[in-house]
Amino acid sequence: MSGESIPPRDLGVAIERTTILPVSGWSLPDLRELWRYRDLLFLLTSRNIAIIYRQSILGIGWAVFRPLVTTIIFAIVFGRFAGFADKSLSVPYPIFVYAALVIWNLFATSLSNASESVVAQANLLTKTYFPRLLLPVSAVGVATVDFAVQFLLLFGLMWYYGVAPTVLLLVMPIFFLATTIAALSLGVWLTALNVRFRDVKHVVPFLIQTLFYLTPVIYPVSFVPERLRWLLCLNPMFSIVEAFRWSMLATPPPDWSLFVVSSLITCVVLVGGLIFFRRTESTFADII
Numbered sequence: 001m002s003g004e005s006i007p008p009r010d011l012g013v014a015i016e017r018t019t020i021l022p023v024s025g026w027s028l029p030d031l032r033e034l035w036r037y038r039d040l041l042f043l044l045t046s047r048n049i050a051i052i053y054r055q056s057i058l059g060i061g062w063a064v065f066r067p068l069v070t071t072i073i074f075a076i077v078f079g080r081f082a083g084f085a086d087k088s089l090s091v092p093y094p095i096f097v098y099a100a101l102v103i104w105n106l107f108a109t110s111l112s113n114a115s116e117s118v119v120a121q122a123n124l125l126t127k128t129y130f131p132r133l134l135l136p137v138s139a140v141g142v143a144t145v146d147f148a149v150q151f152l153l154l155f156g157l158m159w160y161y162g163v164a165p166t167v168l169l170l171v172m173p174i175f176f177l178a179t180t181i182a183a184l185s186l187g188v189w190l191t192a193l194n195v196r197f198r199d200v201k202h203v204v205p206f207l208i209q210t211l212f213y214l215t216p217v218i219y220p221v222s223f224v225p226e227r228l229r230w231l232l233c234l235n236p237m238f239s240i241v242e243a244f245r246w247s248m249l250a251t252p253p254p255d256w257s258l259f260v261v262s263s264l265i266t267c268v269v270l271v272g273g274l275i276f277f278r279r280t281e282s283t284f285a286d287i288i
Contacts (some may be wrong), residue, residue, distance in 0.1 A: 003197055028271070028279050029133050043135050045141040048113075052142065063146040067105060071098040078218045085273045088222060091249050094224050095154075099215040102154055103175065103244040106147040107237055108208045109184045113139035114187025115204045118195055122288040132281040133274070136187045140180050147176075154248065168247045175244040176264065182236035185270035188277045215241050221254075229255065231264040 034041075071094055078084045079093040089096055114136035118125070121135055158165065195202035215237045216224070224232065232238040239262045242254035 002119045004145055016072045027278055028101035028274055029131065034131050034133060034137075037130055037134060040130055041138055041141070044134060044138040048138060048142045063149040063207065065132055067098065067101045068153070071101060074218050080126070084219050090251050091163055095157050095161050095163060095249065096220075096245070096251070097218055099154060099245045099248050100215075100241045102147065102150045103179055103230060103241055104212065104215060104217050104237065105150065106143050106176070107179050107240075108212070109143040109146060110140040110180060110183035111187050111190070111208060112204055113142055115190035115194055115200060117187075118284055119198075119201075119288065125285045125288060132284060133188070136184065136191050136277075139187070142185055143183075144180070158249070163249055165248065166250045168250055172244065174246040175240055175247060178240050178266075179237070179244075181270060182240065182266050185236070185266050185273055189269070192273075192277045192280050195280070195287050203275055211235055211237060214238065217241060229258065233258045234265065236262055238262065 074097045075094045075232075079097070084093065117135035117139040118132060125132070155165070190200055190204060214232065214235045221229070221242060239254045239259035243259060245251050246253045
């Protein structure tokens with residue numbers, strides 16, 4: 001037997017060669033490339049979910065325990081003592097708060113996980129090539145698991161308080177998608193900046209806490225003076241929380257003009273973040 005290697009063409013096998021070149025200029029990520037790596041996205045998401053709940057006593061039960069206890073505390077402190085549970089609410093205050101927490105937690109968890117996604121996977125970045133954008137996207141995917149569990153509990157609370165779902169439930173996926181886009185729009189900026197400036201990890205919790213109090217989670221929108229409401233469209237979650245609560249509980253609808261303005265701002269931030277991420281991702285492995 002000869003020691004000479006057989007060229008691939010003699011085997012009748014087509015070999016596809018991929019050349020990886022550095023990104024030049026400012027451009028959006030290649031969505032076709034992201035689709036080709038969809039299996040890796042699924043594996044990253046599954047692995048991150050397993051890591052979060054591994055060796056945990058309650059496991060996925062933490063997704064229920066935390067918002068439920070938070071709702072009870074808010075109902076006592078803000079509902080009873082601060083007087084937020086006034087007669088103008090069309091639903092009981094506990095479910096008013098919990099419905100908002102369900103969609104808020106999706107945003108907060110997605111943003112927090114996305115901002116740390118690249119730094120947390122530093123060892124993976126230096127070993128192989130894959131679209132770096134998969135990391136913040138997979139972080140958002142992890143948050144949807146908690147959302148699904150909390151969403152199911154919301155139906156249980158609706159039954160307990162006698163709040164029946166309406167046909168408005170059909171538009172709820174729109175606000176779910178808007179929340180993930182809002183989290184990703186900020187997340188791609190923060191994760192790219194976090195690679196170079198590690199102060200970002202200290203800024204993110206403060207940012208999330210600030211946005212929480214600027215979002216009508218524990219108080220109705222009627223508590224905000226009318227002259228200041230237009231400023232709140234800068235907060236992407238202000239109108240989304242109101243719209244999600246409206247779709248689930250048939251509460252008064254949000255100001256749709258603010259919702260549209262907020263959505264347009266979010267889209268601009270997302271496009272800018274994707275371009276900035278694409279521009280800087282080639283340096284991630286060197287900096288980390």
